[in-house]
Amino acid sequence: MNTAALSSIVNSESLPSMPAVAFKVLELCRLDDVNIQDVANTIAKDPALTAKLMRVSNSSIFGMSKKVASIQQAMVVLGLRTVKIMALGFSLVDSLGKGSKIGFDYPRYWRRSLSTAVAARQLAEALGTIRKDEAFVGGLLCDIGMVAAERHPGGIYEQILVQHQLRGGKIQDIEREYLDITHAEISAMMLANWSMPETLCHAVGAHHGDGFEEIVLRTKSVACVLRAASEIAELFCGDVCASECLPVKERVIDITGIAPQILESVLEVLNDNVEEAADLFSLELSEGLDYDALRTGAVMHLANLSMSLERDRMDAESQAQKAKSQVQTLSRLNETLAEEAKTDKLTGIANRRAFDQWLEEAVSVNNAKNGNLGLILIDLDYFKKINDTYGHLAGDEALRLVGRCLKDVVENGSYAARYGGEEFVIAVADTTARNLRGLAEDIRKSIGNIRFKHGRKELSLTASLGAVHVSFGEETVEAREILRRADECLYDAKADGRNRVEITF
Numbered sequence: 276m277n278t279a280a281l282s283s284i285v286n287s288e289s290l291p292s293m294p295a296v297a298f299k300v301l302e303l304c305r306l307d308d309v310n311i312q313d314v315a316n317t318i319a320k321d322p323a324l325t326a327k328l329m330r331v332s333n334s335s336i337f338g339m340s341k342k343v344a345s346i347q348q349a350m351v352v353l354g355l356r357t358v359k360i361m362a363l364g365f366s367l368v369d370s371l372g373k374g375s376k377i378g379f380d381y382p383r384y385w386r387r388s389l390s391t392a393v394a395a396r397q398l399a400e401a402l403g404t405i406r407k408d409e410a411f412v413g414g415l416l417c418d419i420g421m422v423a424a425e426r427h428p429g430g431i432y433e434q435i436l437v438q439h440q441l442r443g444g445k446i447q448d449i450e451r452e453y454l455d456i457t458h459a460e461i462s463a464m465m466l467a468n469w470s471m472p473e474t475l476c477h478a479v480g481a482h483h484g485d486g487f488e489e490i491v492l493r494t495k496s497v498a499c500v501l502r503a504a505s506e507i508a509e510l511f512c513g514d515v516c517a518s519e520c521l522p523v524k525e526r527v528i529d530i531t532g533i534a535p536q537i538l539e540s541v542l543e544v545l546n547d548n549v550e551e552a553a554d555l556f557s558l559e560l561s562e563g564l565d566y567d568a569l570r571t572g573a574v575m576h577l578a579n580l581s582m583s584l585e586r587d588r589m590d591a592e593s594q595a596q597k598a599k600s601q602v603q604t605l606s607r608l609n610e611t612l613a614e615e616a617k618t619d620k621l622t623g624i625a626n627r628r629a630f631d632q633w634l635e636e637a638v639s640v641n642n643a644k645n646g647n648l649g650l651i652l653i654d655l656d657y658f659k660k661i662n663d664t665y666g667h668l669a670g671d672e673a674l675r676l677v678g679r680c681l682k683d684v685v686e687n688g689s690y691a692a693r694y695g696g697e698e699f700v701i702a703v704a705d706t707t708a709r710n711l712r713g714l715a716e717d718i719r720k721s722i723g724n725i726r727f728k729h730g731r732k733e734l735s736l737t738a739s740l741g742a743v744h745v746s747f748g749e750e751t752v753e754a755r756e757i758l759r760r761a762d763e764c765l766y767d768a769k770a771d772g773r774n775r776v777e778i779t780f
Contacts, residue, residue, distance in 0.1 A: 296321040300362050311355060315346045318362060327365045328358070331555050357408045365556070379425045379436065382561040384418065385553070387512045389560065391417050391482075393548045395504035397541045400668070401533055404496045413475050413497065414504050417482045420461025421446075424454070447483050459483050503527040510569065511545060512561075517569045539620035540671055542566050567628070570616050619693040621671055622678025624685075630692035634702055634754045637690075641704065645748035649703040649711035652761040653677075653718065656737045656773040658697035669729040670697075673736055680721045684714065700761075708744040708780050715742045715776045723774065737774035741765025744780050 299317045303309050319325055325346055332343040343349045350358050395414035399407045424432045435453050439446045447457040463480030467473070478497035481487040482505045490498050503526075509515050510523045524542075528535060546563055553560050617629035625633070634650075641648050655677065662670040674697065681691040681699060689703040701718070703711060722738040741764030745752050764777040771777070 296324060297362060309355070311350050312347070314355065314358070315350055318346050318358070324362060324365055327555065328361060331361065331365075334551060334555060357406070361408055361412065379421075379432075380561065382559050383512065384421065385556075385558045386549070386560040386563055387508050387514070388415055388418055389549050389552045389556070389558070390508035390511050390545065390563065391415070391501070391504045393552055394507040394541065394545060395500050397545070397548070398500045398503055398527075398531060398533065400666075401537045401541060402496075402500070402531060405493070405500055409472070409475055409497065410500050410504075413479055413482075413501050414508075416466060416471075417462060417479050417501060417505060418458055419465060420458035420463075423461050423465060424450070424458060445483070447485075457483065457485065459485060499530050503530045503533075506530075507542070507545070511549075511564050511566075513564055517564070517571075520569045536620060543620060544667075567616070619678070622674055622681075622693050624678045624681055624699075625690065625692035627692060627694050630690065630694065630700060630702070631754070633690050633692075634757070637702060637704055638752070638754045638757070641745075641747045642751060645746075647705055647707070647744065647746050648757070649706045649708070649714075649742065649744045650757050650761050651701045651703075651711070651715050651718065651740055651742045652694070652758075652765045653681075653699040653701070653722075653738050653740050654765055654769065655697040655722075656739055656769075661734065665729050665732070665734070669734065672727055672729070673725075673734070676725050676727055677722060677736070677738075680725065681718070684718060684721070706744070708778070711742055711744050712776065712778050715740045715778065719774070719776055739765060739768040739773045740776045741768055742776060742778040744778065 296317060300314060303314050303317060318328065328346065328349060329343065332349050346358075392411045392414035395410040396407050399405050399410035421432075424435075431453060435446070435449050438449050438453075442449070447459065450457045459480050459482055463476045466476045466479055474494045474497055477490060477494045478501050481490055481498045482501040484502065487498060487502060506523050506526055510517075510519060515523070524535070524538060527533065527538060533541075543566055546565060549560070549563065617625060619626040637648060640646070655673070658670065658673070661673060674693070677699060678693065681701065685691045685701070688705055689701060691701045692699065694700040701714075703714065706714075719738055719740055722736050725736045727734055741761045743757055743760040743764060745757055760779055764779055768775050768777040
């Protein structure tokens, strides 16, 4: 490590100074007999910081079980350590701002930083091994060393950025070539100077893998989460190509030990949570990649690679057996990804994209033969209350149980899918209106019988259903119109008290 360069960058006068309120909070927190009211009064002197702390405390990202109404209450509920870390995180973001220096893409920087922060927090929540707030702020500040290096006089970091654009690869490799240090090492030193927890400083310094094996005990848990979150952020920000989707997921599972299905849940909602975080911080972000697009890109990459390998097999008979084995392996991966692309990972039933395709084909076939088709839209009642009160893990468990329930009623000629959020849909071919109503009532009762535990609390569900039956011998109806009619019935069911079925013929 080039300690001289590190010291020069970290102590550069071109870096923004820490806001006075954040500095005072740190000073107070160093006292052995710190008074919580004194800290709260200090934070209250900065209305913008106070407002942001209240917003993040009550956001779905933070996942509090009850609303926090004041800084004093936040400090009681969250704890002094959490408020200190979050206050410093917000203050540093405000002090850095959006930036203006040519050559450094601040919207892209914030996209990567928030993606790392949100991914780290979601992984911490799923794993339960480290504090969620510490993971969030650690992820947010992992790459702050880039800003420090970029603002250092001399313009050397502009050369690094140009080389990274030309050569690709890992930017930390180019940083080491030009500076003999990386932005991760700079970030760790800056956090240490700002009196952040030692565990967090060491974990930030190892978030790209350097020195990772030397870290021990609790620091290892934090470092695992930040390293995995950094891998996820690179994928969603386009720093690595979509073909790396499966390898990235495998590395995250290997680093953290997270269950594959839980990881899928994290990735499914990552972009939405990043956008919410950007709103909390009032930051402009560059365009990110959608998880469905990443999976589709991985499928296309494997398909193209499979075709290329097949051509190589035909051109070189001596490599025939090896190429055949590779093609078979890629084919299996292709089938797996193709199945993933049409399956909702949380519930195990079809997703909306697959259902829309199935419905279009079913409408076309039944129009041609004057057949019948029934469609049922299902919306879980008061589902947001479960998420707000018990957290997203409880909500996810509820959705999984409903998916399992719908699997049990799906037979030949019918199709079940998660249509979005807490909304599900079932389409049934060659059915009567009477049978469709009976099926809808059976589904309503089955969902009403669901019971599951969250902590010591037993939770239950109800659902409102809107159903429509179409006889194509009497009218020609498009798929969109069928969905619209079902949605109107669903609206009536919810307006009439919920936990009921409304049907139209």
